[in-house]
Amino acid sequence: MPKFTRPRALADTETHYCPGCTHGIIHRVIAEVIDEMGAQGETVGICPVGCSVLAYDYFNCDMIEASHGRSPAVATGVKRARPDRLVFTYQGDGDLAAIGIAEIIHAAARGENITAIFVNNTTYGMTGGQMAPTTLPGQVTQTSPYGRNTATDGFPLRICEIMAQIDGVALAERVAVIDPKSVSTAKKAVRKGFEFQKNKQGFSIIEVLSTCPTNWGLTPLKSIERLKNDMLPYYPTGVYREGAAR
């Protein structure tokens, strides 16, 4: 039976994430892939503004704090200066799909050899649970107190499907981290993204459906149910684009 221990690329420290928040699982999965690729020394991670703003303390590789939404541009600057480095961004849905959507689309359009880990929990977590571009119709948030009304608040953005239309993209895959099986699929996706990057075959984005027990007002286990019942129908997991962009 496999022993199970903390990956070396994951710092041995307490995180500030709420109990049951699946950010922690996603962090570990990334760190496991970095360990398996022996890439800890050549990896540079870019963390955003949002719940994962402190992620620079949680990865044992060089880390850079980006301003809200701009990680893909920062990652571009890093990768173009040091093409031999493994560069990933770690972004929430407010960061990537709202303020930073121009940056992510153009990093993809340029086919930057970077990997974006996009954590979609349908809300702005750090600031207390506001409506995000990915908030579902009818979902109650701090800024859609009567439930997101598509007549006035518009419709959620399906980022993977959008990114799949861009030729610079080698991988656009949506995964979830709701049970061991989906966690292992998520890990394979991250590994694929990093491999495309290492082979200079273009931009990769892995959208990871994630929970936010605190702002959803649900227990961690009930949050998993909510993700399955409400989010999966709107955001089906799967590969939306895969194949070397160049």
Next chain:
Amino acid sequence: MERSLMKGNEALAEAAIRAGCAHYFGYPITPQNEITAYMSKRLPKVGGVFIQAESEIGAINMVYGCAATGTRCMTSSSSPGISLKTEGISYLAGADLPCVIVNVQRGGPGLGSIQPSQADYWQATRALGHGDLRIPVFAPSTVQEMADMTGKAFDLADEYRTPVMILADGLLGQMMEPVSFPEEKAPAARGEKAWAANGHGNARPKNIVNSLYLQPEKLEQNIKERFVRYGEIEKKYADAVSDNADGADIIVAAYGSTARIARSAADMARAAGIKTGTFRPLTLYPFPEKALREACASAKKVLVTEMSMGQMVDDVKLALECKLPVEFFGRTGGFVPAPSEIFEKIKSMTEV
């Protein structure tokens, strides 16, 4: 030293490359487009990287990432574009990242005009981003200075780990003058900066490039340490040039291209028997206060002239501690003042 006839914008870009800047991130905006175009032509030929970003915001954040790896890099824009970059500039200052940011000023506010202007003085010296920060600002007034100050800006940026601005204007950017360049400095060795986040190679502790400090003790200490460096910059880099100041009754203070026009006006005034000297700051931050006081030793009045409604005039009053009457004459909206207009103003200041 071979000389070539070049536009100010292109001379600046060439000087940056020769200063070892092989990474440039830009976005189209008049009147600085020649910088972007020149970089797109030259950098690929020297193994450098040119990216036209999705916006000025994208560009400044690419500079942030590139600078974080310890690599010399630059961006350029004009007034509205600089406004878009100010959040990024604040982050660059807060994360102690060296880089060069060029503003080829145009008329403002708003969409303003594409004609020359100096109306971004306050922005450049006071408001390049939120928080306690200062950004060193060089003010060229010739095509040669567009080149020389670029090299100096990169050295200052690296020496004190800070973004540095070159504040030019559309006149300087578009005019052609002979210029010569120092020999090319090899692109600064990559990644030799110990603080850089470019992969620890399992050979050193990890580096974090960051400006977030949630604990007040840490942020205050971080800021205070940076202000010690600003103090050193003020002692070492404040610079100015003055002419005919000894025994002058009136000193005309101006920077950038307006300073050249002010010099002609001062010549006309002296020809008319008015003892007139000129003062030109080469750096706007740090503002050369001591040099100004020395230049005004014998002056009875000071005239400040700018292509704006008057912004540097405040710094002149501050430097002189309001001990001398300071008057202002300027044209704005994209107008370049004529020497005669400034001369008329000088004359009016002598009438009792």
Next chain:
Amino acid sequence: MKWVLNFERCKGCALCTGACPKKILVIQEERINANGYYTARCVDADACVGCALCAVMCPDCAIEITD
């Protein structure tokens, strides 16, 4: 096969209890850790087969499976 919990690191989120195929993980309510959380507990160590599914679902890397 040994299920080892980092008592101080556990936040009592219970995701491990949902993942355990043997249903031998619970959230105990006798002792809180320094952060004030009731933590996970294995009620039948012998029944543990070391599959580590609990550890896979733990957001805080608080569970180790050692041989």
